[in-house]
Amino acid sequence: QKEVEQNSGPLSVPEGAIASLNCTYSDRGSQSFFWYRQYSGKSPELIMFIYSNGDKEDGRFTAQLNKASQYVSLLIRDSQPSDSATYLCAVRDYKLSFGAGTTVTVRA
Amino acid sequence: NAGVMQNPRHLVRRRGQEARLRCSPMKGHSHVYWYRQLPEEGLKFMVYLQKENIIDESGMPKERFSAEFPKEGPSILRIQQVVRGDSAAYFCASSPRDGETYEQYFGPGTRLTVT
Numbered sequence: 605q606k607e608v609e610q611n612s613g614p615l616s617v618p619e620g621a622i623a624s625l626n627c628t629y630s631d632r633g634s635q636s637f638f639w640y641r642q643y644s645g646k647s648p649e650l651i652m653f654i655y656s657n658g659d660k661e662d663g664r665f666t667a668q669l670n671k672a673s674q675y676v677s678l679l680i681r682d683s684q685p686s687d688s689a690t691y692l693c694a695v696r697d698y699k700l701s702f703g704a705g706t707t708v709t710v711r712a
Numbered sequence: 713n714a715g716v717m718q719n720p721r722h723l724v725r726r727r728g729q730e731a732r733l734r735c736s737p738m739k740g741h742s743h744v745y746w747y748r749q750l751p752e753e754g755l756k757f758m759v760y761l762q763k764e765n766i767i768d769e770s771g772m773p774k775e776r777f778s779a780e781f782p783k784e785g786p787s788i789l790r791i792q793q794v795v796r797g798d799s800a801a802y803f804c805a806s807s808p809r810d811g812e813t814y815e816q817y818f819g820p821g822t823r824l825t826v827t
Contacts, residue, residue, distance in 0.1 A: 638815065647803055647818040648755065692755065699745060699768060700805075700816060702755040 606631045606695050610703035618711050623680040625706050627693030630674070636696040637669055637676045641689045642705070648692055652678060683710045714739055716806050716819035717786075724825045725794045733789040733822045737806030744787045745816060746779060749801045758802075761787055794826045 607630035617623045629637075636655055640648035654660045654667040654676065666679040680687055690705040717736040725731050737744050746758040757771040761781035769779065776794075781787040791798055801823050805816040 640818075647821045650815055650817060653815055696816075699757045699760055699771075700747070700755075701757065704754045 606634060606697065606701040608693055608695050608701050608703040610691075610693050610706050612706070614707040614709060616709045616711060617683050619683060619685060621683050623683050623687065623708050623710070625678040625680075625691050625693070625708070627676045627678075627703055628674055629676070629695045629701075631695070631697075632671075632674060634674075634695045634697065637667070638694040638696065638700065639665075639667060639676075639678045640692040640694060640702075642692055643689045680708070683708075685710045685712050716741075716804055716817055718802075718804050718819035718822050720822060721820060722823050722825070724827060726827055727795055728793050731791040731794050731798070731824055733791075733802050733804075733824070734786040735789070735804030735806075735819060736786040737804075738808075738817055741806035741808050741817075743807045743809065743814075744781050745805045745807075746787075746789050747803045747805065747818075749803065749821075751800065755803070758789075791824075794824070796826045799824055799826045 609628045611626045639652040641651050642648045652665050652667040654669045660667045664681045668677045688710050690707045692705045693703040694700040719734050744761045747755045749755045759772050759779045760768040776792045778790045801821045803821045804819045807814040807816045
């Protein structure tokens, strides 16, 4: 499987702040990148995907991809307590290779 | 419910028994993937199937584990002679087609406990 590294957590942010999550990958040929959110005891939920360099915004979430530097990031703006979860970065070559995840806690 | 369905949601087996986990993909999806999440570990790919074909089983343990996706019915992940180390959450995901740009959606998972 491809190697995917995520910045170690846990990450604690106050409510209303921006949470920034980073991910690097080893295979320069990778084309598809995904962010999943996983609440404790639940299954992964797809929140963002990005295929092209640059930024992609969806509501309070922004994914950023830089293929030259082989990193993907996820920004969560106006963080809410309901955003408290583990965020998984994944790279796909038909199967998904996941990072270990970053646990985010949003303090009310 | 148009999502990926898995059953049972919780399964308890004694050492040496067999475990059968079922997965029905989303409507219109013909590609199924199984992943395992061991306690305090990340998600790991196990096997990729299409109808009646195993495409990639490189993540499956060589012994005791098998998977199928028959022409009719759900995909089955079978674990024979379970051991305590098999205790984990097993997730199934589906996508509409092959290709790197098709998203995978996960089912609720089956949590296997081996006593």
